[in-house]
Amino acid sequence: MTLSRKLAILSDAAKYDASCASSGTERRDSRKGGLGSTEGSGICHAYTPDGRCISLLKILMTNFCIFDCAYCINRVSSNVERARFTVDEVVTLTLEFYRRNYIEGLFLSSGIIRSPDVTMADMVRIARTLRVDHGFKGYIHLKTIPDASPELLDEAGLYADRLSINIELPQDASLRELAPEKRPETIRQAMGRVRLTREASRDRSHTGKRPASFAPAGQSTQMIVGADRASDTAILSTASRLYTGYGLKRVYYSAFSPIPDASAALPLVKPPLMREHRLYQADWLMRFYGFSVDEIAAAAPGGDLDLAVDPKLAWALANRADFPLDVNRAPREALLRVPGFGTKTVSRILSARRHGALRYDDLVRMGAGMKKARAFVRLPGWTPGALTDSADLRARFAPPPEQLQLI
Amino acid sequence: MQVVVLPATGWREAWRDAARRLAGAGVPPGEVAWQTGAGLFASDPLPPAGAVTVPRAFVDLADTVLCHRDPERFALLYAVLWRLRGDRGLLENPADPLVARLNGLARAVRRDSHKMRAFVRFREVPAAVPAPLSGDGSLDCGGDAPRRRFAAWFEPDHLIVARTAPFFARRFADMDWTILTPDERADFRDGVLTQGPGAPRPDLPPDASEALWATYFTNIFNPARIKLAAMRSEMPRKYWKNLPEAREIPAMLADAERRVGVMRSAQATVAPVRAAAISERYRADMPKAPDRIDSLADACRAAAHCTRCDLHCHATQTVWGEGPADAALMIVGEQPGDHEDLSGRPFVGPAGGVLDEAMAAAGVARDRVWLTNAVKHFKFTPRGKRRLHQSPDRGEIDACRWWLDLERRFIQPRLIMALGGTAAYALTGSKTGLGRRRGTVEETAAGPVMLSWHPSYILRLPDAGAAAEARAQLTEDLAQAARLLA
The missing domain is CATH 3.20.20.70 (Aldolase class I)
Structure with a gap:
C-alpha cells in the first residue's frame, strides 16, 4: 500500500x-x-x-x-x-x-x-x-x-x-x-x-x-x-x-x-450541529462567565438548551428581574451576564469607565453586541424602558419560523 | 506647516525620530503634514532632539500600527502622542474614539501577522551550491549535512514581514529559507536573518509533499458537516491563491452530498467473520467482580465494580481500605475526598495529613492500622473550579455498610475507631450527635467502637482555639485506643 x-x-x-x-x-x-x-x-x-x-x-x-x-x-x-x-x-x-x-x-x-x-x-x-x-x-x-x-x-x-x-x-x-x-x-x-x-x-x-x-x-x-x-x-x-x-x-x-x-x-x-454549537456556548458560560450548570439548566426547560437563542440570552430572558443593568456601576460578574457582552467587552468597559461615564455609542465603538445587549442595560441617555419585560422579546432574537411548504 | 517626508524604507524609524523631535519642540498635530515616498516637497528641517517619555503601551501600539497600510497612521499616532503629554492614561480608555481607531488598526496588523504565520507555504528548493573553497584553499564542509532550503511567496495586506520573520527564524532554525512578498522579503541563511525589498512572484519548483498534503486535506474533511461561512471567515478567499490545498475545495464540495447520501442509504453490512471471536476473547479477559467473596482480596475486587448506589457514576473509583489484613485497630472515616478519589487510597489528602499527625503524636503506626471509610465513593458537587464535598445520605451509608461489614469480617479488628458522624452512624446505627459521645467506647454487636472527631471537621473549624482542642482530643482518643490494645 x-x-x-x-x-x-x-x-x-x-x-x-x-x-x-x-x-x-x-x-x-x-x-x-x-x-x-x-x-x-x-x-x-x-x-x-x-x-x-x-x-x-x-x-x-x-x-x-x-x-x-x-x-x-x-x-x-x-x-x-x-x-x-x-x-x-x-x-x-x-x-x-x-x-x-x-x-x-x-x-x-x-x-x-x-x-x-x-x-x-x-x-x-x-x-x-x-x-x-x-x-x-x-x-x-x-x-x-x-x-x-x-x-x-x-x-x-x-x-x-x-x-x-x-x-x-x-x-x-x-x-x-x-x-x-x-x-x-x-x-x-x-x-x-x-x-x-x-x-x-x-x-x-x-x-x-x-x-x-x-x-x-x-x-x-x-x-x-x-x-x-x-x-x-x-x-x-x-x-x-x-x-x-x-x-x-x-x-x-x-x-x-x-x-x-x-x-x-x-x-x-x-x-445535530446547532445542538453541538449551543453546548459549546454553555460550556464557555461555565468556564469563563461564572455560570453554574444549575443556572443554565433552569433556563433550559425539559433539560435541553433552546436551539433558537443562545444559552446566555435564554438565561437573561428567564431572569429579567436582574435587568436592566447600569453599565457604569455594575460589577464585573454582573456585566459578564449581559447578552452581547463578551469577556473582552467587559474588560474594555471596566477599563474605560474609569475615565468617565460610558454612553451607548461608546459601547458600540468598543465592539459590544448592542443588538442583544440594548434590552438589558441602562446608560446615560439610554433606558430600555418596557423592552426588558416585553412579551415578544424572545421573538425579536429567535430566527423566524420556517415557512411550511405546500405541495 | 511642518512637512515631514518619510522614506520608502526605514520609515518606521524615521517616523519615531521625527515624532520625538516634533513633540519635544511642542509642534501641535494640526501643524504637521506627514507624507511618504519621494513626495513633491522635501522635509522641512526638524527641530533638535528633545527628551519625550511615553508609556510602554504606546511604543508597542506605534510599532504595530506603523505596519498598517493606512496613510493616515502617521498623523493618528502623532495625535495620540500629543495627547499623551497631558493624559498619561489615555491608552487605557478604549472608549476614546482616537484610541479605538488605533486599536482597530493594530488588531488588523496583528491578525494579518497571525495569518502570515498560518498561511505561508514553503516549497523545498535545491540545496545551496556546494560550499565554495574558503580562504585557505580547504573545502569548507561546515561540519553537518548541508542545510535544506525552502522558499515561499506570500501576499499580506500590511507591511508585516519585518515583525513576523523572527517567528519563522525561531521555528525553522535548522533550515535556510526565504519568504518573498510584493513589498518586503526575509532571508534566513546559516542562522542569520536578513530583510530586503519585495520582489515579483517567483517560479518555485514543484514540491512532492504538496500532493500528500492535499491528500490529507481532502480526507480529514467531514462531508456530513458543511460550514462554509466558518471556513471563509477564518481562511478568507484572498489567501486561497497561494494555498496549495485550496485548489481541492471545489471538488470536495461538489462531492460532499453524494458521499453523505451513500453513507445514509448503505445497508448495514455483515461483520467480518473474525470480529466476533476477537470481541469474545477480549471480553472474557476483562476484569469482573468475583462470583463469590471468600477473602479480603475478593471483597476488594468486587467493590471495584460496586453499583449498590448511584455514587459510582460520578466518582473516579472505589476507594477500598488499606493496611495489614490482621490489623488490631481499624479506623473508619466518612468517605474519600478529592485526593483520595483521584489516587484511589484512603486518607491521603489534607484530612489524611491531620490524621497522620495525630497518629504520630499518639504513637500509632499508620502501617499497623486498617484505614477505611464508611462510604467508598466520593460524593461531591462541582462549584467553580473545584469539587465540594457533600455528606453521604442515609441510603448511601446503608448501601455501603455491606462493604464495611465485609472488611470487619475478614480483618476482625479488636477495636474500631469511628471518625465523625457518618462513620459513627454506619458502625453503631445511632445518629446522636458526637459532642457527648466523643472519646467513649460503645459496645456493638460486632465489637467495641470508639468515637472521635473526623479530621475534616477539625480542618473546617473556624476558631483556631477550638481546632487545636479538637486536634488534641483526636490525639488523646488515638492514644487511648493504643492503650486499650496494648
Whole structure:
C-alpha cells in the first residue's frame, strides 16, 4: 500500500476527533537545535469546508481495532479498509509537513491492536522518536488508551504537550452499552492520574529542582452528542464534573455524524450541529462567565438548551428581574451576564469607565453586541424602558419560523 | 506647516525620530503634514532632539500600527502622542474614539501577522551550491549535512514581514529559507536573518509533499458537516491563491452530498467473520467482580465494580481500605475526598495529613492500622473550579455498610475507631450527635467502637482555639485506643 493511500485511510479515520488545539503549552524554539517552536497561542494553518481548522496532522497510527464501539468507524465489526503506519512513516510525514509550515505538530490517535499496552507503547515510541531522535519542538497531542498501564501513561506525558482520553458518552450506562470493551471507571482513573502527575510535575522538590514537565498543555476529552439519549443538562453536568475533577482544559462535544459502514444500532440522521454549537456556548458560560450548570439548566426547560437563542440570552430572558443593568456601576460578574457582552467587552468597559461615564455609542465603538445587549442595560441617555419585560422579546432574537411548504 | 517626508524604507524609524523631535519642540498635530515616498516637497528641517517619555503601551501600539497600510497612521499616532503629554492614561480608555481607531488598526496588523504565520507555504528548493573553497584553499564542509532550503511567496495586506520573520527564524532554525512578498522579503541563511525589498512572484519548483498534503486535506474533511461561512471567515478567499490545498475545495464540495447520501442509504453490512471471536476473547479477559467473596482480596475486587448506589457514576473509583489484613485497630472515616478519589487510597489528602499527625503524636503506626471509610465513593458537587464535598445520605451509608461489614469480617479488628458522624452512624446505627459521645467506647454487636472527631471537621473549624482542642482530643482518643490494645 502506498504512503498516500495509508494517509488517506488513516486521516479519514481520524476526522471524528474534534480537538485540534495547539495552544497553551510551554514556550520552546529551535534556536539551540532541532526543529520547531511553540509560543503559547496555537495557529490554525488551514480550514476545510466543514469549518474545522487544521492545526495538527491528525491521524490514526492504525485503524485496525479489537474494540467494537458502535459509534466508531474503526470498530472490529466494520468492513472499512484498514491500514497501519510504521513509526518512520508517521515521523517523516510530521516533519516534512512541519517544514513546509502546513501544521503545528502531530495529533496521534489509534485503534487498539493486540492489546491496550502494545498500542500505547507504539504511540509513545513515535512521540519519543520525534522528540529525542529529531529534536522536534512542535506540538504533540497523544490520545491515550485508558486501559494501558500507568507507566506508559507517565512516559507519554513526558513527550506530549497534551494528553487526552475520550469519555465518549455522557453517561456510564450508554458507554457500557455502546462500547462494551470500554470502562468508564478506567477512563476516569486515567484522567485522575494525569491530573495528579501534572500537579506533582509543577512542584519543586526540596532541592529546588523542577521535575520534567508533564503534558504542559494539560488534558482534554471528547463526548459524542446525539448517539444516546442524554439531555443537554446531563451532558453539561458530566462536563462540569470532568472540569472540576480532572482539571481538563477542554471538553469537546462532537455531534454524532453518519459514518461509512455504520452500525445498525445508531441513528443515521443529520449531525445535530446547532445542538453541538449551543453546548459549546454553555460550556464557555461555565468556564469563563461564572455560570453554574444549575443556572443554565433552569433556563433550559425539559433539560435541553433552546436551539433558537443562545444559552446566555435564554438565561437573561428567564431572569429579567436582574435587568436592566447600569453599565457604569455594575460589577464585573454582573456585566459578564449581559447578552452581547463578551469577556473582552467587559474588560474594555471596566477599563474605560474609569475615565468617565460610558454612553451607548461608546459601547458600540468598543465592539459590544448592542443588538442583544440594548434590552438589558441602562446608560446615560439610554433606558430600555418596557423592552426588558416585553412579551415578544424572545421573538425579536429567535430566527423566524420556517415557512411550511405546500405541495 | 511642518512637512515631514518619510522614506520608502526605514520609515518606521524615521517616523519615531521625527515624532520625538516634533513633540519635544511642542509642534501641535494640526501643524504637521506627514507624507511618504519621494513626495513633491522635501522635509522641512526638524527641530533638535528633545527628551519625550511615553508609556510602554504606546511604543508597542506605534510599532504595530506603523505596519498598517493606512496613510493616515502617521498623523493618528502623532495625535495620540500629543495627547499623551497631558493624559498619561489615555491608552487605557478604549472608549476614546482616537484610541479605538488605533486599536482597530493594530488588531488588523496583528491578525494579518497571525495569518502570515498560518498561511505561508514553503516549497523545498535545491540545496545551496556546494560550499565554495574558503580562504585557505580547504573545502569548507561546515561540519553537518548541508542545510535544506525552502522558499515561499506570500501576499499580506500590511507591511508585516519585518515583525513576523523572527517567528519563522525561531521555528525553522535548522533550515535556510526565504519568504518573498510584493513589498518586503526575509532571508534566513546559516542562522542569520536578513530583510530586503519585495520582489515579483517567483517560479518555485514543484514540491512532492504538496500532493500528500492535499491528500490529507481532502480526507480529514467531514462531508456530513458543511460550514462554509466558518471556513471563509477564518481562511478568507484572498489567501486561497497561494494555498496549495485550496485548489481541492471545489471538488470536495461538489462531492460532499453524494458521499453523505451513500453513507445514509448503505445497508448495514455483515461483520467480518473474525470480529466476533476477537470481541469474545477480549471480553472474557476483562476484569469482573468475583462470583463469590471468600477473602479480603475478593471483597476488594468486587467493590471495584460496586453499583449498590448511584455514587459510582460520578466518582473516579472505589476507594477500598488499606493496611495489614490482621490489623488490631481499624479506623473508619466518612468517605474519600478529592485526593483520595483521584489516587484511589484512603486518607491521603489534607484530612489524611491531620490524621497522620495525630497518629504520630499518639504513637500509632499508620502501617499497623486498617484505614477505611464508611462510604467508598466520593460524593461531591462541582462549584467553580473545584469539587465540594457533600455528606453521604442515609441510603448511601446503608448501601455501603455491606462493604464495611465485609472488611470487619475478614480483618476482625479488636477495636474500631469511628471518625465523625457518618462513620459513627454506619458502625453503631445511632445518629446522636458526637459532642457527648466523643472519646467513649460503645459496645456493638460486632465489637467495641470508639468515637472521635473526623479530621475534616477539625480542618473546617473556624476558631483556631477550638481546632487545636479538637486536634488534641483526636490525639488523646488515638492514644487511648493504643492503650486499650496494648
